[in-house]
Amino acid sequence: MIAETVCAAVSAAGLGIALITAWRKRFLAATRIAAYSLVPIGLVMTGVVEWLAGTAFSPTAWAGFGLLGLAWVLFMTTRAVERRRGGTREERKGRKERRSAGAAAQPGAVAPKASAPSLGQGSHPASRPAAGGDDDFSDIEAILKKHGI
Structure with missing residues (x-):
């Protein structure tokens, strides 16, 4: 009973504020305030407030x-x-099963037989000797060989 009374008072106060806002020629804001003000009384009329009050005090x-x-x-x-x-x-x-099946289906690098004949012996950049020294770019050459570049 108290919850319904509080909701009715909130709605009445909101509608009063909407009326004052409309008096000041701010009709859009007044309409929005009136819409928010009608929500509590609508909840009371549908029985939602009674249900919530009964639920809030129920162990x-x-x-x-x-x-x-x-x-x-x-x-x-x-x-x-x-x-x-x-x-x-x-x-x-x-x-784990997909990984083991994939490893069994593709041994070695990606298409190693297709890339070796097409490149030829002398055109592979990793097969050329390094200009500055063997140990300077050996790790880079190993990575390039691994990827078939």
Whole structure:
């Protein structure tokens, strides 16, 4: 009963402020204030306020909200642990199987037989001797050879 009275008073005050705002020739703002002012009385008339007031003072409802919160915390904890581990057990097993199948299907570098004959012996940049010394660019040459460049 008190919640309904408070909502009615808030609506009446809001409509009064909207009237004063309209008196000052700010019609758009007055319309917006009037719209916000009608929400509390509309909630009272639909019964939402009564339901909320009954829920707010019900220990059973609070226990239910507590259990919902606990379920949410447990769910989020399991999601965080899954992300930290790298997915569920089935997902990790599937990734491991795909990796082993991919490694068996493609031995060596990417298309090594297709790139070697087409480049020829002398045109490969990594096959030329380094100008400054062998040890200066040897690691770069190894990377280029690894990628077939």
